[in-house]
Amino acid sequence: MRRTLLTIFSILVLFSAAIAPASAGEEPVETSTFLSVISPKQYETVWSDLVPPEVTVTGRAEASNGIRDVVVESSAGMVSCGNATNFACTVPVAEGNETITVTLIDSLGTRSSAVLHVCVNVDIPPPPRIYVIGTVRDIDGRPVPDATVKFESVLPLAWGPHPVTTETAGDGGYLIENAFGYAQNISVEKEGYLPLHRDVVFENTTNQLDLELEPGPPQARTAPGFSAAMGILALAGGLLAVRAARGRER
DSSP: OHHHHHHHHHHHHHHHHHHHHHHHTOOOOOOOEEEEEEESOTTOEEEEOSSSOEEEEEEEEEETTOEEEEEEEETTEEEEOOSOSEEEEEEEOOSEEEEEEEEEEETTOOEEEEEEEEEEEESOOOOOEEEEEEEEEETTSOBOTTOEEEEEEOOOTTTOOOEEEEEOOTTSEEEEEEEESSEEEEEEEOTTBOOEEEEEEOSSSEEEOOEEEOBOOOOOOOOTTOOHHHHHHHHHHHHHHHHHHHHHHO
């Protein structure tokens, strides 16, 4: 019996010795993470009309071992975005140059971070700048060259009005660049045509708008070299001559 127990004990010792190196040589569990911040962009100027200011951070996080938390931190505070793959949360920030750190923590405590540098302005965000191309034609469809096209932004006093003016080319085409805001007061003028005025609200930053001018009323023409002033002088001289003739008749 004693020999049997000794044999069993020896077998257990040998078995433990055999598996010990394998246990000691086990590789740690591999982890992989992915972190991408969509907004704001690196070195972007962000606007906030709140006091204290805030910035919304959005992005995507992935972890092979599962997500424990996504944390967003600035010099003004820290918030938790939860453990969703697509995250969006608002963090308090300081005005001026600010550093925002986004940290992904997986279920094993492994961390990966992304650091953003932004500039925070505390004010109403500026309106977008729009671009408009088009052609100015008359009512018969013929292009109108050298017409003056003016876009004037319909904006609050803080940002407008901001007029942008150009002239049509030989084919009647025009290009308006960097007009502030979607709401625009448009005017087109060309000698010989009635002035055109329109209020347009655009939906995109790049747009196309063709415009049409109507002919103006016919203008009286004078003979070459015969100005209006000369005509008035001639008329006055004629009246004086008539009066002088009547005086002699009397």
